[in-house]
Amino acid sequence: MRQKRYSSDLTDSQWEIIKPYFPTARRRQHDLRREVLDAILYVVKTGCQWRMLPGEFAPWQTVYYYFDQWREEGRLQCLLSALRRTVRREAGREGEPSALIIDCQSVQTSRSGGIASFDAYKHVKGRKRHIVTDTQGLPWNVLVHAAGDHESQWALHALKPVESWTDRVETVFADSAYQGLGNEIESDLDWSMSIVEPEGEKSGFSVDPKRWIIERTFSWLGGWRRLNRDYERHTDSSETMVRAALAKIALNRLV
Structure with a gap:
């Protein structure tokens, strides 16, 4: 598990909320899913290129692989769907x-x-x-x-x-x-x-x-x-970048 933390990183409580939406059958010493999400959020927050990801993250090829896979699966769309309902209920709304x-x-x-x-x-x-x-x-x-x-x-x-x-x-x-x-x-x-x-x-x-x-x-x-x-070649990648930022914004309103 990397030690350096950035303001774009998920907190422990935020990760516990969204972890069920990123299931895995693999057992690792540290959770790659969280490390990949932190790397994606770092890219969106700082605007850096995939290849310029700092070395303490997973290899950029791994991060981009999961970004591409989650984009095709609509994983961040599902996550946003759950988060917005939770935020609304926390605010006392339907x-x-x-x-x-x-x-x-x-x-x-x-x-x-x-x-x-x-x-x-x-x-x-x-x-x-x-x-x-x-x-x-x-x-x-x-x-x-x-x-x-x-x-x-x-x-x-x-x-x-x-x-x-x-x-x-x-x-x-x-x-x-x-x-x-x-x-x-x-x-x-x-x-x-x-x-x-x-x-x-x-x-x-x-x-x-x-x-x-x-x-x-x-x-x-x-x-x-x-x-x-x-900066994206494909519009669905652009949409996924926007959803990643909005998901973190919604999480910040919860914890």
Whole structure:
């Protein structure tokens, strides 16, 4: 077991909470699963390359192997599903929300290649991260696509999976970019859409009702340097990186 600890590492109590979601039949002197998770969180937090992982972690090839495997299995998606319910119950709320908030964030891509295009509104060449949260700012879905695609093209794709995870949702809050999707969401998901407009005529940044919650979630991601740009070749790897950061954020709210 390595001795050096980083602020991104899981605490003992956090590891005890999530350990059941990373089962293994192997017996080792130290738990490789925790060491791999710490290494993944280190990469997302510091923004370093896989090959530049400090030597006290497992070999970078091992870490990337498990990252790739857990990505394909949807392991972090399952973990987030459990964590958000736990956080909500700890806050005295129902495990499932009755309202969701949807928005997206445009980020530049690197030289790694993959899907990307130009967002003419934000003047960003790269990708968009579509995130669906509840009113606690906890993520219910993450979807990454080319920045040039309009929000309305992907909104239903981001919301549709949530339908199978909860039957309590009644309302989705969004900004004016999603205007005109109300009928489609009502017919496909049986949810109502509420478009949140800025209060009054204000120039520059304004704190909009409900939408400030998801903006806060985006600001949380700003503390994870790997997410300041999209360095991944594949969008599902990008989504997994975001989920890793959000899982640690949720754990920090528990212990």
